[in-house]
Amino acid sequence: MADQVNTAELPAAELQILRHALGVGDGGLERSYRNHYVTGEGGADHQHCLALVARGYMVQRAGNAITGGDDLFTVTDAGRAEVKERTPPPPKLTRSQQRYQQFLRYDSGVTFGEFLRGWR
Known part of the structure; x- marks a missing residue:
């Protein structure tokens, strides 16, 4: 059961x-x-x-x-x-790792470099 x-x-x-x-x-x-x-x-x-x-x-x-x-x-x-x-x-992420995870969730079709430069 x-x-x-x-x-x-x-x-x-x-x-x-x-x-x-x-x-x-x-x-x-x-x-x-x-x-x-x-x-x-x-x-x-x-x-x-x-x-x-x-x-x-x-x-x-x-x-x-x-x-x-x-x-x-x-x-x-x-x-x-x-x-x-x-x-x-989960392991604690550095600020850089958190930013990359944010990029992965963003789903915008831009490159990571564009995302870092503030493309929105």
């Missing part, structure tokens, strides 16, 4: 599956942009997903035409909390 959570040690492979399903990357620092993982029976990933279901970190849904017949797994709130808990805080 998704309501019951087993907090036993979480293997690295299962943590990676949770992060991938949420789209937060290896370090877990990116903003989550999805919540699904598709895998079929017989694979190692499928076994890990079943273990995550047993822990209460994922929910399993039967495959369909969209998933090619493979099972669809989604992360529960408990799974999201586990990923968040196991993600170290």
